[in-house]
Amino acid sequence: MKVARLTALLLCAASIGTAAAQNYPQRPVRLVVPYAPGGSADIAARLVSEAWARSLGGTIVVENRAGAGGNIGVDAVAKAVADGYTIGLQTVSLAINPGLFPRMPYDTLKDLAPIGMVASSQHVLVVNNNVSATNLQELIAAAKAAPGKLTYGSAGNGSTFHMSAELFKSVANVAIVHVPYRGGGPALVDTIAGQVDMSFPVISAAQQHVQGGKLKALAVTGPRRSAQLPNVPTAAEAGLPGYAFETWFMVFAPAGTPRPVIDKLNAALNTALASPATRERMVREGFEPTPTTPEAARQRLEKEMPVWARLIKQRGITAE
Numbered sequence: 001m002k003v004a005r006l007t008a009l010l011l012c013a014a015s016i017g018t019a020a021a022q023n024y025p026q027r028p029v030r031l032v033v034p035y036a037p038g039g040s041a042d043i044a045a046r047l048v049s050e051a052w053a054r055s056l057g058g059t060i061v062v063e064n065r066a067g068a069g070g071n072i073g074v075d076a077v078a079k080a081v082a083d084g085y086t087i088g089l090q091t092v093s094l095a096i097n098p099g100l101f102p103r104m105p106y107d108t109l110k111d112l113a114p115i116g117m118v119a120s121s122q123h124v125l126v127v128n129n130n131v132s133a134t135n136l137q138e139l140i141a142a143a144k145a146a147p148g149k150l151t152y153g154s155a156g157n158g159s160t161f162h163m164s165a166e167l168f169k170s171v172a173n174v175a176i177v178h179v180p181y182r183g184g185g186p187a188l189v190d191t192i193a194g195q196v197d198m199s200f201p202v203i204s205a206a207q208q209h210v211q212g213g214k215l216k217a218l219a220v221t222g223p224r225r226s227a228q229l230p231n232v233p234t235a236a237e238a239g240l241p242g243y244a245f246e247t248w249f250m251v252f253a254p255a256g257t258p259r260p261v262i263d264k265l266n267a268a269l270n271t272a273l274a275s276p277a278t279r280e281r282m283v284r285e286g287f288e289p290t291p292t293t294p295e296a297a298r299q300r301l302e303k304e305m306p307v308w309a310r311l312i313k314q315r316g317i318t319a320e
Helices: 002-023 040-055 069-080 091-099 136-145 158-173 184-192 204-211 260-273 275-284 294-315
Strands: 029-033 059-062 088-091 112-123 124-128 149-156 177-180 215-220 247-256
Touching: 002 260, 029 040, 029 069, 040 059, 040 088, 040 112, 040 247, 040 260, 069 088, 069 091, 069 112, 069 124, 069 247, 091 158, 091 177, 091 247, 091 294, 112 204, 112 260, 112 294, 124 184, 124 204, 136 215, 149 184, 149 275, 158 177, 158 294, 177 204, 184 204, 204 215, 247 260, 247 294, 260 294
Parallel strands: 029 059, 029 088, 149 177
Antiparallel strands: 088 247, 112 247, 124 215
16 A cells, blocks of 8 residues: 555656646746856856747746855755746856865755756966967976966966866976966956966957967867867867866756756757857857756766866865
């Protein structure tokens, strides 16, 4: 009798979830971005939200809730009602932060249900015109010849600028001093001015300065060349195999969100990302659409979290 009752309850729950998905959405969906307006996560969310909402048959409203390296906004999603009406978009920091912050307000794998990947975005290693190096090998040689002399600016401790640079230092086995800023913009301004020697910004932020001759781009950080800077080699092409870094963007719901709702959100998202108009807009802004299944998104988290935790521990990186 107990087995029969349990089976009946499970079937009932499944049918409720299916019915909920069929009627979903009946009101606007809130898409929480855990950063201030104007950043890469906010831009990615706004680029995809209109086409996503249209494919979903509803309305998606982007809401910015910044703070604590993105943890405040993600925590708001984790603690929201699991009905599909509050979802979030976060960068690779979703995998980085558990190793960076000693006390997390949520458990990434237990409290969140990945919906899918949205896009990836490369960074680029740029140096100012006072730096004599004209290619990556010359820069590495200069760093090894004078450990601790060269400096790089980042958007702050634990930022993607910071992590891409620390990964570079680890793979290249060089000592370059970190200078954290309150945002990527000030770091890039001081790189151009010569206050710091280099930076690792997203390509979209550096493109105009590289093309205008204010910065020298030595390598892009992804596994392939960028359409925005097609003449700039990858790090592997420039002589540093084993180094690759991309900022990715993932959308997720609170754990316990009915699977049929997750599937409906995922299907609508992937349809939006496949739209030529959406893809063109995203590529123009430096984003490469990367549609996936919810399972593939979760697997990426599970794979990358321990990798970043090890690097953070090895390099002695802290959130402050």
